[in-house]
Amino acid sequence: MLQIETIQLQRKIDRLTPGGVYLVINTTDNTFFLYKNRQLIREGICSTGSYIKLETETDKNWLFETPKGVFSIKGKTVNPVWRKPDWAFIEEGLPIPRAGDPSRYEHGVLGDYALSLGDGYLIHGTLYKRFLGLPVTHGCVRMGDEDLEAVFKTLPVGAKVFIY
DSSP states (O other), rough: OHHHHHHHHHHHHHHSSSSSEEEEETTTEEEEEEEEEEEEEEEEEEEEOOOOEOOOOSOOOOOOOOOOOEEEEOEEESSOOOOOOOHHHHHTOOOOOOOTOOGGGGESSSOOOOEEETHHHHHHHEOOOGGGTTSBSSSEEEEEEHHHHHHHHHOTOOOOOOOO
């Protein structure tokens, strides 16, 4: 059954990618595959969503999953700064600061590069390299330094990213 699903996915990718470069992310195995002109040029492990649900007493909740589907690189950033969302403060048991508060911004936690998939989802680095290959993120895709650099330098803005 898995072989049939893999073949079907490859056919779908072939229809959607006439060539060029693209990235495939497998959220079940926490692996990635970087292609150029339909040739695999790099593969490795990554980390994706944990599927942990964070609930608050005020009916606000978050499910930390990596979205699945066909995406494109919306933007690329060198030395990205993380803008901490409300859930990051709730997880830490801290009060939620106002939108522009300096405590919302953390330098150096996303690695040297970030690629935006839209809606706040990024492909970025991690301080927690020992967790690569495990489903531990809040929805972003984390990669090791060398893999992230290769993906960043290979994928232009507009390149396709297939997440399944």
